[in-house]
Amino acid sequence: MDAAAAYKWCKEDNVTLKNGLVVEIKGKVWTEERLLPVLRTLSADRKLWIIDMRTDSTSPHTYALCEWKTExxxxxxxxxxxxxxxxxxxxxHPAEEQGGPTSSSAPAPGGVKERKKEESDPTPLKTLGPDLRAVFVAQCKKDSPDYLITGYRKLRTFSGRQPVPSSKDEFEECLDHATQALEEWEIPEKHKKQRIMESLKGPALEAIHSLKLSKKDCVAQDYLDVLQSVFGRTENASELHYQLDNL
Known part of the structure; x- marks a missing residue:
């Protein structure tokens, strides 16, 4: 995978470019459960997520889109x-593809290729007067808010099923990711709740449905709170006693 393809993948999944990259394993197909502990060990105390993975069993190859919380x-x-x-x-490392048309393909100013491009554009903005252009742009923004027309970082999927398929910290990882996303999303509350719902399935989704039935005016943070209360880590009496003795 080249830098331009990594850049496109990051943009599709809304990964911060300076904190993201694509990890490639040649000749092997790895799962997230196998790769994540390796990346954590290599990253020391730096928090990271595997945002998405793509595998090719015929080559074979493994590609993992990763993002660190800091640099x-x-x-x-x-x-x-x-x-x-x-x-x-x-x-x-993601990098936008540089360079434009080559000298052999670049059209001369006012040439045939440039005219064809204009003809293929059904509503070129430059054909409108300044006043009409301003109205056109304003109406587009009004009809389509930024949070609807731009992509966003999707949350990690969580089901709440037991036993946990990957690591025992799966829920804490998902909750941390969702909490950070809530701080970043500048969108109406109903869209925050919708995005959280998109990441849930199984028992976790059922827990949110139960919350909605019991609390009609719940907000996105309520979703995370009820998930924490149902699926969060709990300690038994001996563990609590040990922690008290070692404070």
């Missing part, structure tokens, strides 16, 4: 990083 660790700023077992993780 990339130093060992992830190069082109690759090696892990025990002679496995090398290749790193592709």
């Amino acid at each position: 990339l660790p130093d060992n992830f700023k190069g082109t690759s990083v090696k892990i025990p077992g002679s496995v090398e993780l290749f790193l592709t």
Whole structure:
């Protein structure tokens, strides 16, 4: 995968470019459950998420779109990083494709190619007067708010099923990701709730349905609170006693 493809993938999933990259494993197909602990170990105390994964079993290849909560660790700023077992993780940093048409394909000013482009545009803005252009742009913005016409970072899927399929910290990872997203989303409350609902299924989704029946005016934070109360980590008496003794 090249830098331009990594850039496009980041934009599709709303990954912060300076904190994201694509990890590639050549010749192997890895699952998130296998890759995530490796990345955590290599990242030391830097928080990270695997936003999406793509695999090709015919090559085979594994691609993982990753994002760190803060800047990339130093060992992830190069082109690759090696892990025990002679496995090398290749790193592709997102970068927008540079350059325009080549000299052979670039149309001359006022040439045929430029005229055809204008003819193919059914409503070129430059054909409108300044006043009409301003009205046209304003109406587009009014009809389509930014939070509807732009993409957004989708939350990690959580079902609440047991046993947890990946690591025991799966819920804490999802909750942390959702809490950060709520702070970033500058959108109406109903859209925040909708985005959270999109990430849930199974028992977790049923818990939100129950909340909506019992509390009609609930907000997005209420969704996270009820998920925390139902699926959050709990300690038994011996664990609590140990923690008290070691304060």
